[in-house]
Amino acid sequence: MKVHILFIFIHLFPGRFKFSITAERFSLALFLLVNGVLIVLNLIDTEYFDFTHKRSTIDLFSLAMVGNDIKHLIPMFLGDYWYLGCVWLGLMLIITALYPSEKRIFVPVFTHKNDRVFDSLLTVTILLLVFAGARGKIGEKLKVQDAVQYVSKVENIPAVLNTPFSMMESINKQALPQIEYDKLLAFNEPHSTPYHSNQLYRQSMKNVVVIILESFSAEYSKYLSGFKKGYTPFLDSLMQEGLHFTNAFANGKKSIEAVPSVFCGVPALMTNPVITSDYAGNHFASLPGILRKFGYTTAFYHGAANGSMGFENFCLHIGFDKYKGMNEYPDKSDFDGHWGISDEPFLQFFARDLDTLQQPFMSGVFTLSSHHPYKIPEKYIDTFPEGPIPMLRTIAYADYALRRFFQKAQKYDWYDNTLFVITADHTGKPYTEAFSNSLQNYRVPLLFYTPGITNLKGCDNRITQQIDILPSVLDFLGIEERLYPLGNSVFGGGESFAINYLNGIYQFVNKEYIIQYDGEKPVGLYNWTGDNSLNNNLVGDLPEKAGLLTDNTVHHIADYIYRMSADDWFIKTDNTSTEFYTFNENY
Structure with missing residues (x-):
């Protein structure tokens, strides 16, 4: 009207x-x-x-x-x-x-x-x-x-x-989420606790390579979905060699939301993505920025046109020394005609370029082929199965490109001294009813793998999320830094949870329940361990449990609001900030 x-x-x-x-x-x-x-x-x-x-x-x-x-x-x-x-x-x-x-x-x-x-x-x-x-x-x-x-x-x-x-x-909606003032006032103390390392592998100074796979849902993995057929055979095999998490969740539904979540530990709890919001210039406690302090060379790679989704400026702002996109790729004939360089050749370029970086290095790469319009190089049209939906062919191609990357990387001396972290930016289109609800719509792979370390291996069923990657990598390396992470290390004993936001509803998942909160009251409560399809809403049957989980959810939202609005990510001592690298203040 x-x-x-x-x-x-x-x-x-x-x-x-x-x-x-x-x-x-x-x-x-x-x-x-x-x-x-x-x-x-x-x-x-x-x-x-x-x-x-x-x-x-x-x-x-x-x-x-x-x-x-x-x-x-x-x-x-x-x-x-x-x-x-x-x-x-x-x-x-x-x-x-x-x-x-x-x-x-x-x-x-x-x-x-x-x-x-x-x-x-x-x-x-x-x-x-x-x-x-x-x-x-x-x-x-x-x-x-x-x-x-x-x-x-x-x-x-x-x-x-x-x-x-x-x-x-x-x-006219304010960028930061809104909750009732009295509830926010009740949580005036920051919820997140200072990060402490368990000093596992500090002496090794391992390289760190974070691989973000475009639209890789847990549903597409035979191992994670439990289906008879899968489309990620190499990733499935690699999960058997590293530490992988069966209940890992993305913190957003868009590619542009993944970079802040993975590298800065900041979930997508606003209507607008962090990168395009008024808070993009925050002095985030980021993985590249922290590791730069400890002598790491840092670089980010994305096969799309430089500037795509604001990645280049944001990555340089949070501490990456270099950004390499389609402009830096040497052979433009590998352009897919839509988004950028196809995954296989770009990941080969990525492996070669890592060999030119001074060690130790921290690098991130973001794939793109498994995205609409789901185009793969002509020579592979008959190689990979189509599946029930068109994108599954490109998922299989991207998985093959990942295999070829590891085959290439194994030839370099830096390979054995590298921690690989593999996850997805978000889920893709579901093709089964089982993965079509608000819980499964966020389930993605999460794998920590490094050659030669036998105790970094196994299957873990705890709840994890993208914002856990930052504290987890620091924990793995044994790096002690004074910061307040919004997530928790998978190697520590912190709270196991995942949080996301969609259609005005906050969703909080713990080891047993999922609570859905509209900013004023709980609207859904499900025991997802026994009701994976979320058919039985218990919000009216278990009011005390719903209240406790709602309070916990509000606590995390309040902490997020405080951190974002105050730009306060580091513990300060004697009124001095522990910020430790130069930000791009023009971002």
Whole structure:
């Protein structure tokens, strides 16, 4: 209703203007323009929803403007989703045909002053009712979170929303999550505790290589999913050689949200990604920045165009010495025509380039082939299985590229002295019902592997998440630093949990339960160990348990708000900060 307020006002404007041909033609043009845009936004989400599992918000446009991806993506989207253009055109023709034609049946003549007064009062009254109706309910503005009242599961929230409403609600939404003031006040002391190393391997000064695999869901792994067929045979075999976690979760649903989570330990608990938010310039306690202090050379690699998703500036800001993307890749013939350099050749380049870095080094690489439009090099078209959905072929190709990387890396002397951390940025599109709920939509691989260390091996069922990687690597290396991590080391005895945020709902997972919190009250409680499909909501049956888990969730949210807003990530001693490397202050 809000978007049609001008259209409504024209038809209620006091006087005879609204009955003119000019007013009617302008109204028609305005009606078609506004509805044309609204229909486009909804049609975008008919496809984009498969990747994000939420209605798009205003950050869709900020993401599109980051870097130079948009000039390559628009032609690709127009080509791949041409049928949506046909649907849009058909709908526009229908609403045009249904719009009342111009008819001059009755034009009132105001013969008395009272007629004009009555007309004006009627206009004001109707406009007030329209404004009240646009709020959604009397006394309080309708919010995205209110949708939870009309669904049985939070993953169904998008079904009762529409994209234009979600976008308008997110325009003026504050970046940081909002919780009740009294609850925030109750947790005025920081929740996160100082990090302490267990001094496992400090003497080794091992290299660290963090590999982020695009859209690798646990569902695609035969080993993690328990299915008879999988699409990641090499990753599955490597998990048997290292320490892997069967209940690892991503902290976001977008690629742009993964880099802060993995390298800075900052989960995606805002509507906007950290990289495009007002907090992107925070002095984060990052993995590359900390290791740089201890003499590590640091570098980040991503096969997309430099600047894609804001990775280059952000990575340089948080302490990476170098960023190497498509601009630095020597053979542009390996460009996939859409996103960047195909995974196999780029990971070969990555392995070779690591050999040029001074040891010890800390490096990160982000793959890209297992992303829409799921294109792999022509020579492999008949090599990898298609599977139930198109992206599984590219998952198998990316897994093969990972195998080839390790085959290459084994030839260099730095290989045996390296800790490899492998995870995914987020999950991909599910192809089974078992992995379609709000719990499984975040399950990703997490593996710590280093050649020759026998005690870094095995299967661990505890709850882990991306933000645990930062303290875990420091713990593995035995590096003692004065910082407050939001996650916990997998090698320590800290709290085992995972937290994420989607469609206005915070989700907190511990070893037995999952609590879903809308910012005011718990809306879902499930014993996921016995109810993996989340069919039995216990929030009404176990109010005490729901209350305790809600308080714990709020505690973590409050700590996140404090850390982000105060830019306070390090323990300070004698009023001096322990920040220890130069940030890119222009970020």
